[in-house]
Amino acid sequence: MKIAKKIVNMKPSPTIGISSLAQEMKRKGVDVISFAAGQPDFNTPENVKEAGIQAIRDNHTKYTPASGIPELKEAVCRKFKKDNNLEYSPDQVIVSAGAKQSIYLATQVLLEEGDEAIIIAPYWVSYPDQVELTGAKPVIIDTTIEDDFKISAAEIEKYITDKTQVLILNSPSNPTGSIFSESELEEITELCVRNNIFVISDEIYDRLTYDNENATSIASINDQIKNLTLTVNGASKTFAMTGWRVGYAAGPKEVVGGMTKLQSQLDTHCVSISQHATIEALEHGEEAAKKMVEAFDERRKYVVKRLNNIEGVKTNIPKGAFYIFPQVSTHYGKKFNGTIINDSVSFCKFMLEEMKIALVPGSAFGDDKCLRLSYAASMQNIEEGLNRFENGLKKLKD
Numbered sequence: 171m172k173i174a175k176k177i178v179n180m181k182p183s184p185t186i187g188i189s190s191l192a193q194e195m196k197r198k199g200v201d202v203i204s205f206a207a208g209q210p211d212f213n214t215p216e217n218v219k220e221a222g223i224q225a226i227r228d229n230h231t232k233y234t235p236a237s238g239i240p241e242l243k244e245a246v247c248r249k250f251k252k253d254n255n256l257e258y259s260p261d262q263v264i265v266s267a268g269a270k271q272s273i274y275l276a277t278q279v280l281l282e283e284g285d286e287a288i289i290i291a292p293y294w295v296s297y298p299d300q301v302e303l304t305g306a307k308p309v310i311i312d313t314t315i316e317d318d319f320k321i322s323a324a325e326i327e328k329y330i331t332d333k334t335q336v337l338i339l340n341s342p343s344n345p346t347g348s349i350f351s352e353s354e355l356e357e358i359t360e361l362c363v364r365n366n367i368f369v370i371s372d373e374i375y376d377r378l379t380y381d382n383e384n385a386t387s388i389a390s391i392n393d394q395i396k397n398l399t400l401t402v403n404g405a406s407k408t409f410a411m412t413g414w415r416v417g418y419a420a421g422p423k424e425v426v427g428g429m430t431k432l433q434s435q436l437d438t439h440c441v442s443i444s445q446h447a448t449i450e451a452l453e454h455g456e457e458a459a460k461k462m463v464e465a466f467d468e469r470r471k472y473v474v475k476r477l478n479n480i481e482g483v484k485t486n487i488p489k490g491a492f493y494i495f496p497q498v499s500t501h502y503g504k505k506f507n508g509t510i511i512n513d514s515v516s517f518c519k520f521m522l523e524e525m526k527i528a529l530v531p532g533s534a535f536g537d538d539k540c541l542r543l544s545y546a547a548s549m550q551n552i553e554e555g556l557n558r559f560e561n562g563l564k565k566l567k568d
């Protein structure tokens with residue numbers, strides 16, 4: 171038996187891997203505090219759950235159109251108009267099994283062997299692997315914590331070649347919480363339009379923002395970039411619906427049409443029941459989402475303050491999502507019981523094994539100097555987890 175190279179070369183999702191390991195340790199009775207979660211620690215709002223139950227009672231349990239049910243696509247258009255100042259028609263929308271699947275479909279439609287896709291690091295873990303699955307080359311651009319993990323259009327331009335087809339943007343960002351401002355996006359717009367580069371804009375955290383920040387959709391800058399952008403979003407993060415698997419995307423009909431064709435040959439469509447529940451979330455989920463953001467904001471402020479008071483730990487101030495990406499590399503080179511901690515993986519392994527806290531190594535996101543801490547955890551666990559983190563650092567010796 172021969173396993174295809176593209177699968178052999180593919181890495182399993184590292185974030186899912188650490189979460190599963192922490193869960194496994196918990197099941198065995200180990201008192202692990204997990205900062206590895208990529209999902210809200212809240213439950214799906216009651217009205218949304220009820221809508222799912224009602225959908226089953228109403229026998230919405232059969233196949234749906236490949237791109238999603240019309241009522242949901244209409245609700246998605248209303249969401250884009252209300253929140254993102256974007257005018258789309260339902261035939262420009264596809265609903266899929268999570269934003270992850272929307273991005274997968276988009277990369278398959280837009281990229282092939284010989285092409286290049288620009289990805290800004292730190293990046294969400296799946297982008298490089300999804301690009302590689304198409305045969306195209308991911309071109310990674312590094313950023314620094316001093317620049318709030320952002321990059322200017324002038325810097326991006328240096329990486330553009332005649333093979334560049336796609337730029338993947340993620341604002342607010344997982345793992346850094348950084349948000350591109352409107353003026354930064356205007357410059358990126360000019361660059362992409364001038365070079366005919368298509369943008370996959372992953373806006374899954376657009377409703378989870380703090381300090382009165384507004385996450386601008388790049389497609390709202392002007393019509394030229396709107397015709398060159400796929401705007402991706404989903405129900406997972408905003409409405410605590412990760413397990414329901416609902417993502418959606420809107421953009422040029424040729425792109426969405428290609429994605430729909432591919433989806434019809436893959437999993438046919440997003441789960442019918444989840445689609446019905448998502449209409450309720452989009453139409454009546456605002457209050458629950460707002461409460462969640464308030465809780466995340468309180469934790470964010472606490473985490474930023476605590477981390478910045480720890481010697482040798484540096485952070486930016488996340489403006490969105492529910493992650494912080496502290497730089498801890500000044501501790502690399504130190505030892506614990508003779509074992510040297512020399513990168514983000516050995517650092518997180520030490521924190522998990524010795525301090526019983528689960529963090530995700532920064533190398534998974536393309537920045538080995540840092541690690542990702544998700545504050546989608548209770549305040550009590552955050553306090554205790556950060557105590558352990560601080561005590562763990564004290565155990566490392568030169």
Ligand SMILES: Cc1ncc(COP(=O)(O)O)c(C=O)c1O
Binds near residue numbers: 294340344404412
């Ligand atoms: C930046 C980003 N994009 C997309 C996703 C995928 O979300 P889902 O497939 O649950 O919609 C995630 C989930 O962690 C994410 O962090």
